[in-house]
Amino acid sequence: MTVRVQAAAFDTGAELNAFVKDRTDVGAVVSFTGVVRDTDGTLHQMEIEHYPGMTERAIAEIVTQVQSRWALADVLVIHRHGILAVGAPIMMVATASAHRADAFAAADYLMDYLKSRAPFWKKETTADGTAWVAPKDEDEAALKRW
Numbered sequence: 780m781t782v783r784v785q786a787a788a789f790d791t792g793a794e795l796n797a798f799v800k801d802r803t804d805v806g807a808v809v810s811f812t813g814v815v816r817d818t819d820g821t822l823h824q825m826e827i828e829h830y831p832g833m834t835e836r837a838i839a840e841i842v843t844q845v846q847s848r849w850a851l852a853d854v855l856v857i858h859r860h861g862i863l864a865v866g867a868p869i870m871m872v873a874t875a876s877a878h879r880a881d882a883f884a885a886a887d888y889l890m891d892y893l894k895s896r897a898p899f900w901k902k903e904t905t906a907d908g909t910a911w912v913a914p915k916d917e918d919e920a921a922l923k924r925w
Contacts, residue, residue, distance in 0.1 A: 780854050782838045784829060786861040791871055798855050798873045805852045807879035809886040811872050817865045821905040827860045828900045841892050849881040856889065891922045
C-alpha cells in the first residue's frame with residue numbers, strides 16, 4: 780500500500796509503470812486519475828486544503844479496509860493539495876489483483892470514498908470570485924451503495 784498526499788504534480792504513466800513493475804502475481808490493474816474540471820468555462824483554479832498527518836491516516840485506514848474486503852495485491856493512492864490549474868491531475872488510484880472484479884470494485888469504492896469522505900476541502904476561483912465546494916448528494920449516494 781502506498782498513500783501519498785502531496786503538492787507536487789505527478790506523472791500518471793510513470794506512477795502506473797512503477798506500480799506494476801516486476802509484478803508477476805497480478806492479472807488485473809485498474810487505475811483512475813481525476814483532473815480539475817471546468818464545467819462552465821469560468822474556473823480559473825482550484826485550491827485543495829488538508830490537515831497533514833490526519834489526511835494520510837484517514838486514507839490509509841480506508842485502504843486497509845479495502846484490502847480486507849477485496850483480494851488485492853497492492854493499492855496506490857496519490858492526492859494533491861495546493862493550488863491546481865484547470866486540467867491538472869488531482870488524484871490517482873490504482874489497484875492490483877489476481878482478477879479484474881476485485882481490482883475494479885476496490886478502485887470504484889476508493890473513488891467514492893475519496894470523493895465524499897476523505898478530509899480535503901476544495902475552493903474554486905472563478906471569474907465571479909472564490910467559493911468553497913459543497914458536498915454533492917450524488918457523491919453521498921454513490922458511497923451508500925457499498
